[in-house]
Amino acid sequence: xxxxxxxxxxxxxxxxxxxxxxxxxxxxxxxxxxxxxxxxxxxxxxxxxxxxxxxxxxxxxxxxxxxxxxxxxxxxxxxxxxxxxxxxxxxxxxxxxxxxxxxxxxxxxxxxxxxxxxxxxxxxxxxxxxxxxxxxxxxxxxxxxxxxxxx
Amino acid sequence: xxxxxxxxxxxxxxxxxxxxxxxxxxxxxxxxxxxxxxxxxxxxxxxxxxxxxxxxxxxxxxxxxxxxxxxxxxxxxxxxxxxxxxxxxxxxxxxxxxxxxxxxxxxxxxxxxxxxxxxxxxxxxxxxxxxxxxxxxxxxxxxxxxxxxxxxxxxxxxxxxxxxxxxxxxxxxxxxxxxxxxxxxxxxxxxxxxxxxxxxxxxxxxxxxxxxxxxxxxxxxxxxxxxxxxxxxxxxxxxxxxxxxxxxxxxxxxxxxxxxxxxxxxxxxxxxxxxxxxxxxxxxxxxxxxxxxxxxxxxxxxxxxxxx
Numbered sequence: 510x511x512x513x514x515x516x517x518x519x520x521x522x523x524x525x526x527x528x529x530x531x532x533x534x535x536x537x538x539x540x541x542x543x544x545x546x547x548x549x550x551x552x553x554x555x556x557x558x559x560x561x562x563x564x565x566x567x568x569x570x571x572x573x574x575x576x577x578x579x580x581x582x583x584x585x586x587x588x589x590x591x592x593x594x595x596x597x598x599x600x601x602x603x604x605x606x607x608x609x610x611x612x613x614x615x616x617x618x619x620x621x622x623x624x625x626x627x628x629x630x631x632x633x634x635x636x637x638x639x640x641x642x643x644x645x646x647x648x649x650x651x652x653x654x655x656x657x658x659x660x
Numbered sequence: 661x662x663x664x665x666x667x668x669x670x671x672x673x674x675x676x677x678x679x680x681x682x683x684x685x686x687x688x689x690x691x692x693x694x695x696x697x698x699x700x701x702x703x704x705x706x707x708x709x710x711x712x713x714x715x716x717x718x719x720x721x722x723x724x725x726x727x728x729x730x731x732x733x734x735x736x737x738x739x740x741x742x743x744x745x746x747x748x749x750x751x752x753x754x755x756x757x758x759x760x761x762x763x764x765x766x767x768x769x770x771x772x773x774x775x776x777x778x779x780x781x782x783x784x785x786x787x788x789x790x791x792x793x794x795x796x797x798x799x800x801x802x803x804x805x806x807x808x809x810x811x812x813x814x815x816x817x818x819x820x821x822x823x824x825x826x827x828x829x830x831x832x833x834x835x836x837x838x839x840x841x842x843x844x845x846x847x848x849x850x851x852x853x854x855x856x857x858x859x860x861x862x863x864x865x866x867x868x869x870x871x872x873x874x875x876x877x878x879x880x881x882x883x884x885x886x887x888x889x890x891x892x893x894x895x896x897x898x899x900x901x902x903x904x905x906x907x908x909x910x911x912x913x914x915x916x917x918x919x920x921x922x923x924x925x926x927x928x929x930x931x932x933x934x935x936x937x938x939x940x941x942x943x944x945x946x947x948x949x950x951x952x953x954x955x956x957x958x959x960x961x962x963x964x965x966x967x968x
Contacts, residue, residue: 531664563758567760573687573688575666580668619757626733626735638887641756641886642888643755
């Protein structure tokens with residue numbers, strides 16, 4: 510028997526109150542219930558980063574977050590993102606098929622905030638290491654790194 | 661995924677009010693195992709918001725709450741200054757977004773990534789006791805060379821735990837204090853049990869005692885790609901000419917404190933002799949003998965760097 514539970518969370522500034530199966534992942538909530546299909550389901554195991562969102566301001570894999578565990582949280586998906594990095598991705602042609610791009614963007618925004626918090630200098634090697642949780646099958650990595658370096 | 665009841669604990673006492681429950685931290689391993697069918701808890705108690713502070717202890721140590729997220733631990737200025745290998749080890753694990761979710765307690769209790777354990781269509785003594793261990797004659801190139809048993813050749817995947825083992829960290833549970841090197845078991849006849857924890861025993865914190873030599877420490881992880889991969893071999897080491905600490909990852913069912921090598925160095929042996937003395941205990945499998953030399957060389961390289 511499915512276990513149902515009430516959940517309240519804010520997504521891109523809009524508060525949602527729902528009753529959900531406890532098994533629902535945050536990613537499935539976003540895509541299937543809220544119609545926010547920007548966050549992608551790549552591997553569904555936390556290995557590809559295509560589902561990356563900002564959870565209370567920090568980048569996280571939405572596929573591994575149970576929605577009930579995100580009760581009370583503030584979620585920002587690529588649909589709610591407004592950051593110079595998005596222009597930089599366009600300027601630098603930092604994608605080919607675009608499937609990984611929403612996750613790359615959310616992850617990079619989170620990564621830059623982490624670097625600031627830790628007081629780290631950001632160079633190309635640092636970006637490559639700290640963005641290793643976002644896989645790009647088209648291999649657009651050089652331009653992704655360049656776009657991130659621009660902001 | 662099987663259905664389950666979920667409850668968010670408000671205190672440690674509250675977390676212990678559901679006997680037989682499975683504790684949920686960041687979920688980065690547990691939720692995946694539930695999706696794979698490897699784990700099927702019927703009651704989850706979410707402890708990820710408990711004990712989320714890092715506090716100074718008397719004498720210059722730290723008490724890291726079990727709910728401290730991996731990135732918060734790695735970025736902590738006190739950890740970076742006094743136990744740099746711990747910060748480096750945490751940052752060597754997983755990815756940035758996983759480290760924002762994963763907790764200190766959960767990192768210690770993550771399960772092996774042995775491919776047979778994670779595949780419910782295969783036998784595995786750890787997942788289903790008595791069904792056998794296909795890894796012994798199968799794909800074991802990244803499995804144990806030390807301390808394994810006929811029943812299980814899995815390795816513990818944590819990087820953080822290797823640094824904690826080197827630094828004599830103490831695990832605080834809801835019932836007792838436990839040196840972190842005694843938390844994880846060797847597989848023996850009961851590989852289903854990763855740790856000595858009892859049912860309904862909750863990790864609440866990890867204590868780092870003050871350790872002068874830890875200021876001169878580093879973590880080296882050798883893997884099959886540059887980032888976001890589990891260790892083939894890893895070394896957490898601290899050395900300042902007067903004192904030494906060494907622990908290995910990726911080689912055994914638990915973080916492997918290299919006490920033989922440490923003693924050899926205290927006895928005046930060379931780094932190479934000390935590393936070889938430690939690895940003399942290794943019993944490599946058909947396809948992982950490379951780890952013996954790899955671990956030996958990595959120990960030597962790390963100690964040389966710390967000595968220079």
